[in-house]
Amino acid sequence: MTELTREDTEALIQEVLEVYPEKAKKDRAKHLAINDQEVEQSKKCITSNRKSLPGVMTIRGCAYAGSKGVVWGPIKDMIHISHGPVGCGQYSRAGRRNYYIGVTGVNAFVTMNFTSDFQEKDIVFGGDKKLDKIIDEIETLFPMNKGVSIQSECPIGLIGDDIEAVAKKKTKEHDKPVVPVRCEGFRGVSQSLGHHIANDSIRDWVLDKRDNDDSFASTPYDVSIIGDYNIGGDAWSSRTLLEEMGLRVVAQWSGDGTLSEMELTPKVKLNLLHCYRSMNYISRHMEEKYGIPWVEYNFFGPTKIAESLRKIASHFDDKIKEGAERVIERYKAEYEAVIAKYRPRLEGKRVMLYVGGLRPRHVIGAYEDLGMEVVGTGYEFGHNDDYDRTIKEMGNATLIYDDVTGYEFEEFVKKVKPDLIGSGIKEKYIFQKMGVPFRQMHSWDYSGPYHGYDGFAIFARDMDMTLNNPCWKNIQVPWKKAATEEAEQLAVGA
Amino acid sequence: MPNVMIRRNDDGKLSFYVAKKDLEASVVSVETDTRESWGGEIQLDDGSRYYIDPVSPPPAFPTTLRFKRV
Numbered sequence: 376m377t378e379l380t381r382e383d384t385e386a387l388i389q390e391v392l393e394v395y396p397e398k399a400k401k402d403r404a405k406h407l408a409i410n411d412q413e414v415e416q417s418k419k420c421i422t423s424n425r426k427s428l429p430g431v432m433t434i435r436g437c438a439y440a441g442s443k444g445v446v447w448g449p450i451k452d453m454i455h456i457s458h459g460p461v462g463c464g465q466y467s468r469a470g471r472r473n474y475y476i477g478v479t480g481v482n483a484f485v486t487m488n489f490t491s492d493f494q495e496k497d498i499v500f501g502g503d504k505k506l507d508k509i510i511d512e513i514e515t516l517f518p519m520n521k522g523v524s525i526q527s528e529c530p531i532g533l534i535g536d537d538i539e540a541v542a543k544k545k546t547k548e549h550d551k552p553v554v555p556v557r558c559e560g561f562r563g564v565s566q567s568l569g570h571h572i573a574n575d576s577i578r579d580w581v582l583d584k585r586d587n588d589d590s591f592a593s594t595p596y597d598v599s600i601i602g603d604y605n606i607g608g609d610a611w612s613s614r615t616l617l618e619e620m621g622l623r624v625v626a627q628w629s630g631d632g633t634l635s636e637m638e639l640t641p642k643v644k645l646n647l648l649h650c651y652r653s654m655n656y657i658s659r660h661m662e663e664k665y666g667i668p669w670v671e672y673n674f675f676g677p678t679k680i681a682e683s684l685r686k687i688a689s690h691f692d693d694k695i696k697e698g699a700e701r702v703i704e705r706y707k708a709e710y711e712a713v714i715a716k717y718r719p720r721l722e723g724k725r726v727m728l729y730v731g732g733l734r735p736r737h738v739i740g741a742y743e744d745l746g747m748e749v750v751g752t753g754y755e756f757g758h759n760d761d762y763d764r765t766i767k768e769m770g771n772a773t774l775i776y777d778d779v780t781g782y783e784f785e786e787f788v789k790k791v792k793p794d795l796i797g798s799g800i801k802e803k804y805i806f807q808k809m810g811v812p813f814r815q816m817h818s819w820d821y822s823g824p825y826h827g828y829d830g831f832a833i834f835a836r837d838m839d840m841t842l843n844n845p846c847w848k849n850i851q852v853p854w855k856k857a858a859t860e861e862a863e864q865l866a867v868g869a
Numbered sequence: 870m871p872n873v874m875i876r877r878n879d880d881g882k883l884s885f886y887v888a889k890k891d892l893e894a895s896v897v898s899v900e901t902d903t904r905e906s907w908g909g910e911i912q913l914d915d916g917s918r919y920y921i922d923p924v925s926p927p928p929a930f931p932t933t934l935r936f937k938r939v
């Protein structure tokens with residue numbers, strides 16, 4: 376299908392909305408928009424961060440997922456207890472592919488599942504005693520843990536357990552931080568509030584631990600990577616670039632990160648914020664309390680990487696600025712070769728995205744480097760400020776959808792006919808069965824890293840591999856194929 | 870009476886951020902912005918207005934302050 380005009384897109388949205396009952400239609404209409412680069416503030420055209428409509432298929436997660444799964448989970452030397460029934464932790468275990476270095480079960484625990492496995496009696500009589508016991512057991516079985524976080528699941532808030540009291544008591548007993556996190560799944564409208572709650576708990580229970588301790592020898596070039604979860608090794612391929620340009624990365628939040636790194640973060644000179652949505656809160660807090668400025672950056676695709684490296688360098692002296700140029704120069708041949716190889720195979724292909732909190736806008740540049748065009752994008756749990764930042768990245772008259780429902784997404788795809796879709800695992804098989812090439816863009820479809828120059832090469836290869844896979848030609852069964860061909864011939868003949 | 874975090878953006882403008890309300894806007898005008906004090910009625914680029922009793926001496930940004938909606 377050729378370019379959609381503004382009117383076509385408008386008509387498409389109306390058509391899709393048609394099936395809803397009046398009230399639902401009114402609600403959903405606010406979440407679907409046509410991009411207009413003239414608009415300064417997204418809230419004029421799109422509503423976000425609202426409760427999903429009952430009865431539709433939403434793709435969102437819960438606050439517990441935002442805290443345990445995203446922010447706390449990757450901190451490798453702490454044990455994160457999924458406090459409540461067993462399912463929440465078990466079904467999300469290790470799904471996010473946060474890579475880390477360490478010996479699992481000895482000094483690193485990311486892919487393990489710790490749960491208090493609530494039974495009926497814990498709901499009736501409360502689970503604080505059990506929690507107390509679990510923390511003791513953890514101490515005996517895994518003495519090399521550096522701390523424990525208690526990730527509340529729904530029942531904890533409902534039955535009114537006092538996990539803070541247990542945490543305080545256990546912190547004293549074991550002389551290790553025990554952090555209670557009130558991230559019950561029912562809080563807020565999506566995982567987004569879970570991020571915020573997790574940020575706040577880090578602020579209250581972790582961040583100020585070394586405030587009066589100057590034993591850490593800092594340098595003028597100390598930075599921390601915030602909001603990079605090291606999915607498939609993303610933080611590593613980012614870190615190498617920063618170190619090459621002369622910076623010292625003190626902390627990684629939170630992919631392959633540790634508790635002590637987090638405690639040291641207030642000593643850095645600049646916070647580098649990749650995922651704005653999930654960690655802007657803590658960055659803002661550090662700016663206010665410790666005077667550490669933060670910059671948003673984007674390490675997807677050479678254009679954005681170069682832009683970001685220069686932006687980061689602008690906060691430092693000439694040595695770092697030269698370093699940034701050196702890094703860009705050094706990888707030039709490499710990424711130009713990648714573009715030369717894949718661009719001819721991908722040029723002009725159209726992509727639709729629907730991901731979480733940063734990729735709907737961050738990966739656009741990487742696709743553009745490969746000559747591809749993003750024709751529709753949307754966030755599961757973005758807020759107004761995310762859409763503010765998206766409008767400028769997207770072309771005019773492209774589709775923007777917030778908290779898109781399963782039905783809407785399918786209809787959009789049927790009409791817009793993109794060559795590639797990037798979204799999550801729940802969407803993957805639906806679209807593949809519809810015959811549309813698909814990449815799972817949350818955990819890189821078992822691939823990655825995609826950040827940095829090294830990541831870009833993998834990104835380009837993966838997109839090519841998916842899009843130009845011969846299987847898409849064979850998606851239709853032969854007898855139906857014959858029928859369509861006949862119909863086409865008839866149509867031509869008529 | 871929302872708690873508002875005010876910081877200076879890269880472009881030099883003040884940004885007005887209310888986490889609870891999911892509001893991030895630029896400050897267009899401040900009623901009193903002198904050496905001695907800062908505050909009064911504040912206009913945002915989305916048209917809404919907030920009020921704070923002038924703070925003196927002017928606060929160092931970033932900072933969190935309590936505003937009233939006008």
Ligand code: SF4
Pocket residue numbers: 437438439440463527528529530559560561
């Ligand atoms: S909504 Fe509640 S029960 Fe469901 S996964 Fe989240 S914490 Fe668990």
